[in-house]
Amino acid sequence: MASLTETPLIETNGLTLHFGGLKAVDGVDFRLHAGEIHALIGPNGAGKTTFVSLLSGRRLPQAGTIALGKEDITRLPAHERVRKGIAYTFQITSVFPRLTVFDNVALAVQSLGPRDLAARTRAALARVGLEGLEAQEAQTLSYGHQRLLELAMGLALNPRLLILDEPTQGLAASEIDDFKTLVRSLVPATTVLLIEHNMDVVMDLATRITVLTFGRVLATGTPAEIRANASVQEAYLGA
Amino acid sequence: MTGAGLKIWTLHLALIAVLFSAQYWLSPYHATNLARIMVLAVFAMGYNLAFGYTGLLSLGHALLLAAGMYAAGLPAQLWGWSAGPAMIAGIAGGGLIAAVLGLLALRTAGVSFMIVTLMFAQAGYLTLLYFAPVTGGDDGFAVAATSRTLLGFDLSTDAPRFLAALTIFAVGLGVSLALVRSPFGRTMVAIRENEERSRMLGYNPFTVKLAALTISGLYAGAAGAAYAILFGYVGASFATIQYSILPMLYVLMGGAGTTLGPFLGALVMFVLIEAATGITTAHQFIVGAALVALILFAPKGILGTVRERWLRWLP
Numbered sequence: 001m002a003s004l005t006e007t008p009l010i011e012t013n014g015l016t017l018h019f020g021g022l023k024a025v026d027g028v029d030f031r032l033h034a035g036e037i038h039a040l041i042g043p044n045g046a047g048k049t050t051f052v053s054l055l056s057g058r059r060l061p062q063a064g065t066i067a068l069g070k071e072d073i074t075r076l077p078a079h080e081r082v083r084k085g086i087a088y089t090f091q092i093t094s095v096f097p098r099l100t101v102f103d104n105v106a107l108a109v110q111s112l113g114p115r116d117l118a119a120r121t122r123a124a125l126a127r128v129g130l131e132g133l134e135a136q137e138a139q140t141l142s143y144g145h146q147r148l149l150e151l152a153m154g155l156a157l158n159p160r161l162l163i164l165d166e167p168t169q170g171l172a173a174s175e176i177d178d179f180k181t182l183v184r185s186l187v188p189a190t191t192v193l194l195i196e197h198n199m200d201v202v203m204d205l206a207t208r209i210t211v212l213t214f215g216r217v218l219a220t221g222t223p224a225e226i227r228a229n230a231s232v233q234e235a236y237l238g239a
Numbered sequence: 240m241t242g243a244g245l246k247i248w249t250l251h252l253a254l255i256a257v258l259f260s261a262q263y264w265l266s267p268y269h270a271t272n273l274a275r276i277m278v279l280a281v282f283a284m285g286y287n288l289a290f291g292y293t294g295l296l297s298l299g300h301a302l303l304l305a306a307g308m309y310a311a312g313l314p315a316q317l318w319g320w321s322a323g324p325a326m327i328a329g330i331a332g333g334g335l336i337a338a339v340l341g342l343l344a345l346r347t348a349g350v351s352f353m354i355v356t357l358m359f360a361q362a363g364y365l366t367l368l369y370f371a372p373v374t375g376g377d378d379g380f381a382v383a384a385t386s387r388t389l390l391g392f393d394l395s396t397d398a399p400r401f402l403a404a405l406t407i408f409a410v411g412l413g414v415s416l417a418l419v420r421s422p423f424g425r426t427m428v429a430i431r432e433n434e435e436r437s438r439m440l441g442y443n444p445f446t447v448k449l450a451a452l453t454i455s456g457l458y459a460g461a462a463g464a465a466y467a468i469l470f471g472y473v474g475a476s477f478a479t480i481q482y483s484i485l486p487m488l489y490v491l492m493g494g495a496g497t498t499l500g501p502f503l504g505a506l507v508m509f510v511l512i513e514a515a516t517g518i519t520t521a522h523q524f525i526v527g528a529a530l531v532a533l534i535l536f537a538p539k540g541i542l543g544t545v546r547e548r549w550l551r552w553l554p
Contacts, residue, residue: 079441096433098432099428103425107437110425111441117422157441
């Protein structure tokens with residue numbers, strides 16, 4: 001793991017987005033180090049998805065800054081952040097239902113360049129275990145397979161940072177085990193930021209955890225530190 | 240090339256071969272009609288790239304057709320340009336106006352996009368009327384015979400006109416097929432299917448849509464210029480709303496998002512109108528009834544339905 005004195009991969013300062021009176025993200029200072037698996041947890045409505053929307057550029061903040069390495073990306077449009085290596089996989093599976101499995105992943109692959117398109121696409125599919133399903137329409141896949149397809153699209157972007165929004169939701173226990181193995185195989189080449197409700201997955205996978213409540217950071221630390229943190233227990237784990 | 244690719248290109252080449260042979264077995268009257276259909280099909284193919292593949296429902300394509308028509312016809316009229324340069328000017332004119340239209344109209348989407356494109360097309364039509372001393376207004380003007388020759392061939396006569404129309408159609412069809420089978424074609428479909436997801440795969444939806452609309456404009460420009468040169472008439476009536484609706488009807492009839500649908504739609508609609516005109520003065524009613532039946536029973540159009548039910552490999 002990178003030392004804490006290095007420039008973080010992602011750093012936010014005072015990041016803020018309010019919806020009217022709702023303080024969805026309220027002055028968040030956050031550091032994500034290269035090569036870690038960082039879990040973002042918190043009760044429903046804590047602002048987790050809004051926060052990663054700000055990181056990925058799907059929404060723009062009202063105040064605060066976001067840096068990728070040493071570069072300020074606060075106002076950068078989402079598609080340019082993707083090209084800089086920030087990939088986002090959707091909470092609600094958002095594959096292209098009427099396109100084939102191949103075309104879904106090829107869309108991600110070709111955005112990096114046209115070379116060896118078919119081979120790179122098949123490699124991304126093989127990585128998540130979807131080889132052999134290339135010609136199927138995505139909407140005919142089972143839910144678990146659609147989630148894997150979503151993941152393959154994120155991986156095919158060859159990202160520096162992969163943001164996974166509730167990736168294990170709706171997966172069977174065996175599929176969750178495969179998913180954990182897959183995520184572990186990504187680091188340290190890819191840094192993973194994970195929003196997850198399944199505490200077993202979080203405690204098992206994450207090297208560090210950030211707890212959000214009411215749009216603010218309640219605590220950051222290793223799984224052991226978070227488990228021992230009294231205010232976290234009160235706000236979340238014990239509830 | 241893969242087996243599927245070979246099959247697809249063979250099918251398209253076979254259509255062009257059949258169309259080529261048509262000049263020998265059709266009467267001159269019908270051959271001229273077929274030339275007209277092929278030119279209109281080029282217009283519809285361009286519309287299909289924007290609407291069928293990229294999901295841009297424009298109500299302003301008459302503006303692009305007229306842009307091509309006048310960009311070819313005016314230099315011919317004013318400065319005596321010959322068919323070749325006039326044709327190139329027409330294609331460029333369609334593309335240029337489409338790009339400008341896109342820069343402005345693509346800030347909107349959906350119904351707003353329909354309305355904005357419609358407004359620009361109406362503004363274009365009114366502009367043509369306003370400058371009637373130059374444009375000829377609704378009456379238009381005839382293109383001089385000297386501007387209707389290409390490499391020594393008189394394009395106002397049957398055989399050269401037919402071959403010129405077929406050439407433009409064949410190039411348009413080939414480019415359209417190559418485009419939709421390319422990575423960019425896949426990107427256009429992705430924008431149509433889910434713009435937000437495409438953005439999160441690193442695509443800028445605005446530039447993709449602008450490119451698709453501009454390509455669509457090149458097609459419309461080519462069709463407008465070809466119409467002016469091959470049929471010898473340029474007029475503001477081609478900028479009316481009717482010519483924005485027609486390519487949509489052709490594409491819906493033939494199958495939106497299929498490469499051969501625009502031609503098939505133009506052919507079927509043309510034949511339908513011809514047949515209906517022979518039976519009743521209320522031929523518009525018959526066309527309307529056919530469209531209602533189509534929407535009810537085959538909303539994906541003829542080839543869209545064929546692809547769904549039988550030929551999955553159709554592009």
